[in-house]
Amino acid sequence: MESENKTRIQDDLYEYVNGEWLSKAVIPDDKPSVGGFADLDTGVEKILMGDFKAMKDGTLEIPNKYLEDAIKLYSKGLDVKRRNKEGFLPLKKSLKKIASIKTMRRFNSSLLELVLADYPLPVKVGVQPDMKNTLVNSFIFTGPDTILPDTTYYAEGNKTGEALLGIWKTMAAKLLAFSPLSEEEQKQYLEDTMAFDKLIAPIVKSQEEWADYVKCYNPMPLDVVAKKLKGFDIKGLLASLYGDKIPTTIIAYDPKFTKNFKKMFNRATYPLYQHWAYTKFIVSSSSLLSEEIRTIGGTYRRALSGIAVDASIEKQAYRAASNVYSEPLGIYYGKKYFGEEAKKDVVEMVKEIIATYKKRMSENSFLEEKTKEKAILKLDKIVIKMGYPEVPSKKYEALSINDKDSFYEAMSLIDVERNEYDLKTLNEPVVREDWVMPGHMVNACYNPYSNDITFPAAILQAPFYSLKQSRSENLGGIGTVIGHEISHAFDNNGAQCDENGNLANWWSKEDFKAFKKATKKMIKEFDGIPFHGGKVNGAFVVSENIADNGGMAVTLDIMSKMADPDYEAYFINFAKLWCMKAREQYMQLLLSVDVHSPAELRANMQPRNFDEWYKTFKVKKTDKMYLVPSKRVHIW
Numbered sequence: 001m002e003s004e005n006k007t008r009i010q011d012d013l014y015e016y017v018n019g020e021w022l023s024k025a026v027i028p029d030d031k032p033s034v035g036g037f038a039d040l041d042t043g044v045e046k047i048l049m050g051d052f053k054a055m056k057d058g059t060l061e062i063p064n065k066y067l068e069d070a071i072k073l074y075s076k077g078l079d080v081k082r083r084n085k086e087g088f089l090p091l092k093k094s095l096k097k098i099a100s101i102k103t104m105r106r107f108n109s110s111l112l113e114l115v116l117a118d119y120p121l122p123v124k125v126g127v128q129p130d131m132k133n134t135l136v137n138s139f140i141f142t143g144p145d146t147i148l149p150d151t152t153y154y155a156e157g158n159k160t161g162e163a164l165l166g167i168w169k170t171m172a173a174k175l176l177a178f179s180p181l182s183e184e185e186q187k188q189y190l191e192d193t194m195a196f197d198k199l200i201a202p203i204v205k206s207q208e209e210w211a212d213y214v215k216c217y218n219p220m221p222l223d224v225v226a227k228k229l230k231g232f233d234i235k236g237l238l239a240s241l242y243g244d245k246i247p248t249t250i251i252a253y254d255p256k257f258t259k260n261f262k263k264m265f266n267r268a269t270y271p272l273y274q275h276w277a278y279t280k281f282i283v284s285s286s287s288l289l290s291e292e293i294r295t296i297g298g299t300y301r302r303a304l305s306g307i308a309v310d311a312s313i314e315k316q317a318y319r320a321a322s323n324v325y326s327e328p329l330g331i332y333y334g335k336k337y338f339g340e341e342a343k344k345d346v347v348e349m350v351k352e353i354i355a356t357y358k359k360r361m362s363e364n365s366f367l368e369e370k371t372k373e374k375a376i377l378k379l380d381k382i383v384i385k386m387g388y389p390e391v392p393s394k395k396y397e398a399l400s401i402n403d404k405d406s407f408y409e410a411m412s413l414i415d416v417e418r419n420e421y422d423l424k425t426l427n428e429p430v431v432r433e434d435w436v437m438p439g440h441m442v443n444a445c446y447n448p449y450s451n452d453i454t455f456p457a458a459i460l461q462a463p464f465y466s467l468k469q470s471r472s473e474n475l476g477g478i479g480t481v482i483g484h485e486i487s488h489a490f491d492n493n494g495a496q497c498d499e500n501g502n503l504a505n506w507w508s509k510e511d512f513k514a515f516k517k518a519t520k521k522m523i524k525e526f527d528g529i530p531f532h533g534g535k536v537n538g539a540f541v542v543s544e545n546i547a548d549n550g551g552m553a554v555t556l557d558i559m560s561k562m563a564d565p566d567y568e569a570y571f572i573n574f575a576k577l578w579c580m581k582a583r584e585q586y587m588q589l590l591l592s593v594d595v596h597s598p599a600e601l602r603a604n605m606q607p608r609n610f611d612e613w614y615k616t617f618k619v620k621k622t623d624k625m626y627l628v629p630s631k632r633v634h635i636w
């Protein structure tokens with residue numbers, strides 16, 4: 001590294017590695033951040049947008065039916081002339097229907113239609129693998145979303161929350177002005193919307209509570225749920241969906257909401273709900289309409305992350321199409337831009353990391369023999385999904401595009417078809433072959449319910465991975481990410497699922513206690529760290545920190561067995577992964593809604609838990625990245 005940089009690596013690894021870049025990087029007007037993941041993402045988007053344009057223009061062959069439909073949808077999004085000419089019109093038909101639902105009775109008899117249309121409802125429903133038997137599906141329900149991104153924003157005296165609600169309200173007022181409502185009605189609708197949102201906030205989970213996902217599993221007899229959700233005809237909805245195959249038990253993902261539902265939704269609050277739903281529906285649909293309406297409808301989102309302008313219409317059209325047809329597009333991307341050699345190499349790396357993890361489990365000092373055996377079995381059963389799937393999921397067969405439809409109508413039809421498909425899977429086995437991330441996504445994940453890890457092709461690029469990088473660099477890059485994903489099998493949530501992804505306790509009382517203790521130490525290590533005007537919530541980000549810690553431990557273990565490990569290159573490339581420059585508002589938003597620690601802390605906190613960090617850079621007590629040995633956290 002050049003010595004122009006005044007920061008010492010021992011004081012601030014992140015700044016030492018990324019400082020020069022950070023001082024020069026400019027965040028694009030339409031983006032909340034730049035660097036690391038975001039840059040790779042932009043690169044992939046640029047390539048695929050180029051391909052989309054060429055496919056639309058006929059200079060590049062469209063490889064299959066799904067991408068043909070994707071290009072159709074993309075073209076509709078791009079048709080600014082039609083979008084501007086039609087303005088609010090495409091929404092009017094939906095709104096007319098909604099406005100005719102005046103009574104609770106009428107509301108309940110229209111439930112199925114409203115659910116399929118993604119209409120804002122007092123209860124959100126869905127189908128998910130049953131956490132105790134993940135080979136079968138279960139019917140789940142939870143509360144509606146608040147306007148603000150987390151319930152904590154509603155706390156008395158939260159200035160950011162107040163300001164954001166004000167921005168949302170002004171935006172919604174401007175959008176309501178396009179509706180057929182009279183001025184007086186518009187005012188009433190808006191006041192009622194804000195009032196109903198206030199009823200939701202105290203009875204739904206905070207982001208921190210959602211992060212403990214094992215607590216989502218609360219099976220309840222349907223008869224009990226029906227009583228608790230009085231006024232919302234859950235039984236009628238299920239009957240219209242499943243006929244005589246109606247489930248007798250369904251899962252309450254948010255028990256606090258279930259308990260307090262009646263306070264929010266009843267005869268007295270029904271008019272508030274109706275106006276809230278009407279307004280929210282307009283807000284959520286606005287981005288699909290004319291340029292003018294889309295720009296107004298983006299006000300709140302822009303304020304939330306501090307961005308100046310919306311993404312261009314071209315980007316929006318691409319993103320909408322690539323989002324709907326994500327897996328077919330991911331397969332196209334993977335096949336065209338991702339080498340088989342890299343795939344083979346990374347699969348080998350994953351296998352080596354799993355093998356090393358197994359060795360570490362067998363040498364573990366706080367697990368009892370029986371628990372070790374179970375942990376090793378879980379590692380043995382991890383399914384690796386690398387690059388992209390061979391064939392797209394069957395769910396794409398359910399989608400269709402009508403040539404005549406406007407962009408809004410096409411997207412609405414897709415919503416209905418997708419929802420119908422998803423809900424109909426209730427009485428069918430879970431399809432484990434489906435991927436949760438498409439090949440062109442710069443990310444990776446572990447799925448606790450199927451015990452599998454997914455590494456889309458797009459993340460297998462430098463600085464994460466390159467055949468041109470040294471092995472030490474790749475271990476500090478993709479190696480720590482692989483180790484991170486595997487560690488999710490043993491984080492505070494994953495530890496409660498077995499080798500098949502089912503909720504089950506495979507621990508002894510004693511070793512689970514020891515694990516909990518180590519978890520608490522990790523919470524403490526991060527809790528309260530000041531960051532861009534806020535503070536890190538240690539409990540909220542603990543699962544990701546356990547994963548980061550495990551990812552570093554297992555890759556350093558592999559390094560120690562190498563003939564010529566280059567620890568300097570390892571740590572420096574690791575810090576490169578987390579390079580990110582973001583707008584102030586976006587940093588604050590992430591602190592409240594992202595289960596990961598801020599990128600800078602991900603680079604700077606974990607190394608100080610490991611001896612190799614101290615040895616490699618001769619880190620001393622007087623250095624800022626020194627941590628007394630008793631406070632260093634090692635979990636896996």
Ligand SMILES: [Zn+2]
Nearest residue numbers: 484488544547
């Ligand atoms: Zn993670």
